[in-house]
Amino acid sequence: MTERKPPGVSFGSWVDRLISAAQSRGEFDDLPGAGKPLPPATGRDAATDWALRRAREGDLDTGSFLPPSLAIPREIQDLPAKLASVRTEKRVREIVEDLNERIRETHRRPQEGPPLRAKPLDVDEIVESWRVTR
Structure with a gap:
């Protein structure tokens, strides 16, 4: 646990002091990615860019770091493409x-992140749509 910020010391100088102390103890030595350039910015949120890039490289499972309220709508959006390669109605269902x-x-369950606004899908409607596209 980190020590409390002393009264009368600015957060910036306190954090700088903590970082300097950690560097002198060698806590930043041999970190993964040390010496490698940062990926170029894309104009979107840098943390999101990093996580998606790691997931594409196979280092992370997207379901493991997205709350269900964000992962499920994406899965619903991608459902037609996923079902396009399915061969049987039973498997679609x-x-x-x-x-x-x-x-x-x-x-x-208690919601993590933004609330999930998706409702369960009509299975028969999706199966019918799948049939039409075959």
């Missing part, structure tokens, strides 16, 4: 029912 169960489970 399984995929949609699994997604619906996760939507229901997310609504039952």
Whole structure:
């Protein structure tokens, strides 16, 4: 646990002092990525860019760092593309029912991040849409 900021000391100088002390103890030596350039900025949020880049490289599982309220809408958006390669109606129903169960489970639990606004999908409607696109 970090020591408390002393009264009368600005946060900037206090943080600088903590960083200097950690550097002198060698706590920043041999960190992963040391000596490598930072990735170029894309104009979006830098933390989001980093996380997505790591996920694309296979270092992170996107589901592990996105709250369900953000991951599920993305999954709903990507559902038609995912179902395009599915060969059987039974499998389409399984995929949609699994997604619906996760939507229901997310609504039952305390919300992490923004609230989930998605409701369970109509399985028959999605199956019919899948049939038409085949």
